[in-house]
Amino acid sequence: MNRFDGRRALITGAGSGIGQATAHRILAEGGRVVAVDVDEAGLAATAERAAADGTADRLEAARLDISDEAAVQSGVASAVAHLGGLDVLVNAAGILRSAHTHATTLDFFNKVVSVNLTGTFLMIRESLPALLAGQAPVIVNFSSTSASFAHPYMAAYAASKGGIQSMTHAIASEYSKQGLRAVCVAPGSIASNMTTGRGPGLPEDADMSLFVKLAPALGQGFAGPETVAGVIAMLASEDGAFITGTEIRIDGGTHM
8 A cells, every 4th residue: 555655744753553553563664754753762773673574765855853943943944845745744742741730830831832833833833834735635733531531740741732633623624625634642551661650740649530531431551652643644645635623532432
């Protein structure tokens, strides 16, 4: 299946987890990818996997801090120049931090929002001119089940993801007549470096009984990043051509 033949994608957070899995999925389906992340070691691993898969000639990896406006401006411009245009933007980069809300400092809150919400906005703003000139352009943003389903100790994270979800709706409407689609994925119960162990630095006195309801209803444990990557590939391809302005939950039924 080569749904991405001739399509050009820019993927943030591509040095690990779902972003990395998405980069490999789109490469495997024939796409050209610029993979960005703040983690240079992770990007090197992404490149090594592409070399082993025989897709390295269609991958460019570069360090990018999406919370830095100047860096995003230059990074997106470089990616568009390398690809010769842009058809797909996947905003997978994000951070997951936890704290008691009463103990959350403004710096802590702003850091989460600056990466997750502001960073996603900056990537979209800078990519829009190229996307609108692209072929069947689509933006895939990352919300979370925490945007609409309570996750304790994650007020800042939930706020940032709820903002991304709402912003996606607005962008989908604003640019719909120009042929741009904008959608969200809302992962939950996905195994990645953000969720292993005690997860996102949960408070030492966290009440773990509050997380019982987050167990997947399907009873098969957490899914891997490839599960979400497969849905993203569908949404960003012609198979998702009639899907826009909405979010797709990928959580094994934890929201039920």
